[in-house]
């Protein structure tokens with residue numbers, strides 16, 4: 070091998086160093102996704118995500134098979150009976166079962182994006198590439214978002230089908246295709262994705278700041294849970310606030326449901342996206358200032 | 367750096383301008399003013415002297431507490447402009463999990479932004495260059511220490527950087543691999559690259575380096591052409607305290623040599639103090655005396671801390687046998 074071979078490669082860098090070369094940034098993000106998707110979906114860390122995402126399916130099967138379960142009249146009633154509480158929340162879990170699961174999944178998946186690389190002493194390999202820090206944050210965030218969204222879409226669809234199909238393929242397809250079923254399913258998947266978007270950004274940021282996740286995560290969980298009793302301005306600094314307003318089936322109004330000011334979905338989605346963008350901007354700034362110094366980790 | 371060098375513009379050099387780095391209260395490096403020219407620069411000092419800190423500052427992994435670093439005119443806080451032209455093989459012997467040698471290098475080339483074909487070719491070229499073609503498809507986790515050292519070197523040079531920063535790159539290499547790696551360094555230097563190579567053993571780099579920077583306890587204690595540094599060390603006598611049972615015999619035997627400048631016995635006759643201009647020869651001589659005269663040595667210490675540091679790297683490996 071001659072020295073020229075290594076010394077003379079075409080640099081993947083635009084001569085214009087001040088402007089943004091979007092083609093290059095897209096290739097860099099693709100490069101980050103290649104590495105990160107494998108870690109998120111195929112490594113040991115992904116077990117937690119799979120376990121949590123498919124736990125509603127498992128619980129449903131146990132519930133459905135138990136002799137005490139009453140027989141419901143049809144898919145519509147069953148979906149209302151099973152899905153609504155899963156998303157909406159039983160009184161003991163203020164956030165709702167599925168938001169809690171997404172919360173924990175985001176904790177595992179997004180928090181480890183930077184955290185696990187600091188623990189494994191491998192973050193410097195990224196930091197020594199010509200990638201702007203906000204591009205790195207974006208790439209890592211997208212990889213975890215894609216992973217979590219895929220897994221939750223599959224598990225939500227599976228649960229939905231498991232609820233409907235016992236009523237016979239005819240009834241089920243009638244409900245899904247001609248009735249409101251498909252619309253509900255899409256909305257529920259959309260809700261799961263919105264929750265991943267919001268909680269993901271929050272936990273990616275926490276992973277850039279905290280060594281130990283438990284305390285800040287517990288704090289945020291508490292914050293989200295008491296969200297609806299907070300003053301309306303503070304409510305907007307949360308993820309659950311934006312998601313609640315999108316529920317397709319009204320929540321069972323418990324003693325805790327001191328309903329919030331009704332933000333319309335047309336405000337909720339952009340609201341959550343703006344919230345997420347702010348959190349990610351902060352994360353990008355933090356990643357740019359962070360020193361890679363594994364001492365003490 | 368050495369004054370007889372042709373001055374080069376900021377765009378062609380690496381400049382430390384009054385740089386200090388503190389880890390909380392702990393001093394990393396202090397008030398560093400240095401200019402690195404093209405060619406091979408050895409960064410030498412005992413463990414804890416600040417070599418890694420200096421390299422991490424150069425590559426933006428650390429931010430200076432004070433002062434400013436410029437690499438080819440670029441601030442290390444702008445990765446997008448710096449790392450297309452700089453490669454750094456760190457002292458961290460760690461890798462992202464579950465990857466083969468090929469995947470390791472290829473994956474990060476993709477992160478750089480190289481398209482598949484080019485990344486693939488560059489990966490094979492560099493693996494061949496460091497002699498790891500046969501191990502390319504094996505997991506890095508199963509590599510020997512020397513192979514890991516080489517795959518990290520390959521990763522650092524894979525994108526064809528102009529500046530190569532290598533933290534203790536010869537550590538863990540057997541003599542064969544060491545000679546091969548040194549040839550790579552010389553090749554790269556001939557193509558006009560900057561190479562900055564650290565070591566805690568002077569003689570490891572003095573054969574290949576054009577210049578050396580000697581660090582001790584966070585300060586630059588000497589810098590320049592290698593010959594000049596040696597002379598500087600030799601002109602500056604080193605004080606060594608020896609506690610032993612036959613100090614007068616040791617003194618008498620030592621005085622037979624011209625590199626011993628002075629010696630005086632301690633009052634309790636259980637030790638002596640020696641001034642020498644050549645630590646290397648003094649130490650091998652002392653070893654000989656100890657064996658021939660059956661002297662029991664209790665301790666050997668160098669009087670002042672800076673000089674001890676300088677002495678340690680000068681004698682290198684032999685020093686660790688003490």
Ligand SMILES: Nc1ncnc2c1ncn2[C@@H]1O[C@H](COP(=O)(O)OP(=O)(O)O)[C@@H](O)[C@H]1O
Pocket residue numbers: 362363364389392393394395411412413414415416417418419420
């Ligand atoms: N992360 C850190 N936290 C605290 N002190 C550190 C850290 N890294 C290095 N140091 C201290 O800085 C000094 C220089 O260390 P280093 O640059 O690693 O030296 P070298 O590479 O020459 O062995 C040492 O005193 C070391 O203890």
Ligand SMILES: [Mg+2]
Pocket residue numbers: 414417418419457533
């Ligand atoms: Mg070091």
